Amino acid sequence: MYGNAYIEPDSELAAKMAASREEDPEKLAEFEARIARGEKIEPDDWMPAEYRRQLLRMIEQHAHSEIIGALPEGTWITRAPTLRRKLALIAKVQDEVGHGHLLYSAAETLGKSREAMINDLISGKSKYSNIFNYPAKTWADIAVIGFLVDAGAIVNQLANAKGSYGPYCRALERICYEESFHLKQGYDAFVALAVGTPVQREMLQDALNRWWFPPMMHFFGPPDTISVHTEKLMRWKVKMASNEEMRQDFIEQYVPKIWELGMTLPDPALRKDEATGVWEYTQPDWDEFFRVINGDGLCNKERLAVRRYAEENGRWVREALMNPIQKRMVPYA
Amino acid sequence: MTESLDPRIRRADLEASPASSGLKQNEHWETYAIFHQDKRGAAHEFVGIVHAPDPELALVFAKEQFGRRKKTVNLWAVRSSDIYTFQHEDDDMFSTVPDKNYREASGYPVRKRINKYLFDQKEEEASKA
Amino acid sequence: MNNAIKDLLFRLADDELVLGHRNSEWTGLGPILEEDIAFSSIAQDQIGHAVANYTLLHESAAADEPLPDAIAFGRNEKQFFSSQFTELPIGDYAFSLIRHFLFDHAEMLRYELLTASSFAPLAALARKIKGELKYHVLHADLWVSKLGQGTEESRARMQTALNEAWPYALGMFEPSDYEAELVTNGIFSGEEGLQESWLEVVAPIIEKAGLTIPQASEPKYGGRHGYHTEHLQPLLDEMTEVYRLDPAAIW
Ligand SMILES: [Fe+2]
Numbered sequence A: 001m002y003g004n005a006y007i008e009p010d011s012e013l014a015a016k017m018a019a020s021r022e023e024d025p026e027k028l029a030e031f032e033a034r035i036a037r038g039e040k041i042e043p044d045d046w047m048p049a050e051y052r053r054q055l056l057r058m059i060e061q062h063a064h065s066e067i068i069g070a071l072p073e074g075t076w077i078t079r080a081p082t083l084r085r086k087l088a089l090i091a092k093v094q095d096e097v098g099h100g101h102l103l104y105s106a107a108e109t110l111g112k113s114r115e116a117m118i119n120d121l122i123s124g125k126s127k128y129s130n131i132f133n134y135p136a137k138t139w140a141d142i143a144v145i146g147f148l149v150d151a152g153a154i155v156n157q158l159a160n161a162k163g164s165y166g167p168y169c170r171a172l173e174r175i176c177y178e179e180s181f182h183l184k185q186g187y188d189a190f191v192a193l194a195v196g197t198p199v200q201r202e203m204l205q206d207a208l209n210r211w212w213f214p215p216m217m218h219f220f221g222p223p224d225t226i227s228v229h230t231e232k233l234m235r236w237k238v239k240m241a242s243n244e245e246m247r248q249d250f251i252e253q254y255v256p257k258i259w260e261l262g263m264t265l266p267d268p269a270l271r272k273d274e275a276t277g278v279w280e281y282t283q284p285d286w287d288e289f290f291r292v293i294n295g296d297g298l299c300n301k302e303r304l305a306v307r308r309y310a311e312e313n314g315r316w317v318r319e320a321l322m323n324p325i326q327k328r329m330v331p332y333a
Numbered sequence B: 001m002t003e004s005l006d007p008r009i010r011r012a013d014l015e016a017s018p019a020s021s022g023l024k025q026n027e028h029w030e031t032y033a034i035f036h037q038d039k040r041g042a043a044h045e046f047v048g049i050v051h052a053p054d055p056e057l058a059l060v061f062a063k064e065q066f067g068r069r070k071k072t073v074n075l076w077a078v079r080s081s082d083i084y085t086f087q088h089e090d091d092d093m094f095s096t097v098p099d100k101n102y103r104e105a106s107g108y109p110v111r112k113r114i115n116k117y118l119f120d121q122k123e124e125e126a127s128k129a
Numbered sequence C: 001m002n003n004a005i006k007d008l009l010f011r012l013a014d015d016e017l018v019l020g021h022r023n024s025e026w027t028g029l030g031p032i033l034e035e036d037i038a039f040s041s042i043a044q045d046q047i048g049h050a051v052a053n054y055t056l057l058h059e060s061a062a063a064d065e066p067l068p069d070a071i072a073f074g075r076n077e078k079q080f081f082s083s084q085f086t087e088l089p090i091g092d093y094a095f096s097l098i099r100h101f102l103f104d105h106a107e108m109l110r111y112e113l114l115t116a117s118s119f120a121p122l123a124a125l126a127r128k129i130k131g132e133l134k135y136h137v138l139h140a141d142l143w144v145s146k147l148g149q150g151t152e153e154s155r156a157r158m159q160t161a162l163n164e165a166w167p168y169a170l171g172m173f174e175p176s177d178y179e180a181e182l183v184t185n186g187i188f189s190g191e192e193g194l195q196e197s198w199l200e201v202v203a204p205i206i207e208k209a210g211l212t213i214p215q216a217s218e219p220k221y222g223g224r225h226g227y228h229t230e231h232l233q234p235l236l237d238e239m240t241e242v243y244r245l246d247p248a249a250i251w
């Protein structure tokens, strides 16, 4: 009745999960009924092993994406062209680190330690969003990332915030609030370039050309085939919207804002079918999608090397304050 | 690896850094639950956790992770392992609470009876007259 | 008197900009997530203080001074009056923490003195940022004491950092050409007294952390007069890389 769940070594947890693969039908029915009623699942609730595994994988990857996402934008921290942009960019990258923190905390409630998650990130075992494997070549990339990539993130995160797992929803609520600042500061920097000098407009157009397909591909992924598996994840409110729904939502909201400024996107087929309200677009290069996922993107190696370097560099600080009698527990929320 | 576009990383010399041997268990210390008070007079509310080696650093970390945006006048840090809690599966212990209206102001609808009494009196007087 | 105030504001602002810039190099790369966030806020606060002082320069001290961005991004090293301490590379985390500790204590005391300044806008600014500085110092003190008393490695790194930092830290108190004028006019009570009170505050904390202040160091002067180490101009080149593409553009 009173809980004090200490963290177990991950291999043991995995074994336990495998053992409970055969779910108790009564508990499963109760669990699904709770979700159907719109109630949230809390960390100490009974949950199917498959639900725990999928959520953990998803939240952990999301957390990794935030801290890896701090790197492409970090590229321009020391070079932001005004004091206000400098402050905004530091604050934005700081928020992304903060999002990583909030999401790791949510993932920890599912029974995996933050150390184990970071180890899986730097060993390459665990994935993160491939959008961050593209380089930020000029200052205009920062404007486009802040605007378009954060816009894509918002579409995704707003959907997930309505999911079934309490700690993830709570984290996303705060994250979405901060993302709206990211989007707005990105849009502001974007507009500054779009209404600026010819040199600025040219920079912006170049960045747009490079940054249009990455979010279209990596945020939303290939159109999903509705398998039994995705059907179950949607019933459990782990997956909240189909890839194509979210992609359409993204295009609908942001493409007009880009065109309004006289900027172009590198897809001649992009247009809205006014009769159906559906956007048509050229299918992104899905071969590239899988190449980048499998580690062959422009910056995969560097991103992981930098993360490893940061962890190694900070090790002596963490070790200096380690206390052998500490008993770590799975946080309640 | 091609040269980094980030001048901070170019200065860092990634190749020279030792190969990662992975983080140890407990290298991120313990966790502390953080409670946030947004104004004097308001209750402290749980907002999340921080990893910290001791309560002082827990508060110093919480100040920025949970106080840098929201209006804040005070924070508490409580070692997570010092929190005792019920399990959610036992929430049926609380399930009859809404039925117990003898605890509620709304369980005492006296006005109805007063109105009936006043009405009866009026009727009586009318019948006397 | 105007030149004295201008000189003071440049010193205050340039210190904050250069050190805030340096500290922001840790953003996203810090030793643990929680500390990454905390140190990043401190960097932002410092750049914020630079903005506030450049704004005072522009608005209150001298009508001929341009807008803060142009002051910050439009000068070369000879025109910067930050102490050399602030421009040194970030080093390991021990060096960055020790610098933060030594600098922020000096800053805290400096602004405490400035709350009584006869130059009213500066006194108002000093009162306004008191709370931020209180946090910086709390953060610095905790880390210095914990790492000083942590492992053999952490103690050694902190001591090495302190040895390297110390002469440059003393350089923060390099007297300006306007000391007498600042004192007589009640604008600022002077570097010498500030250094004394700073030493009184930091020495016991260093000692309690099990660290030793290096003996007989010559202060590294020059920064307050535009003479810098080989590190400042490259820092400025980097900081202004985009701005210089078109200084007339609105970014
Ligand atoms: Fe984020």
Ligand SMILES: [Fe+2]
Pocket (backbone or CB within 6 Å): A096, A150, A153, A178, A179, A182
């Ligand atoms: Fe963001």
Ligand SMILES: [Fe+2]
Pocket (backbone or CB within 6 Å): C016, C045, C046, C049, C107
């Ligand atoms: Fe400052």
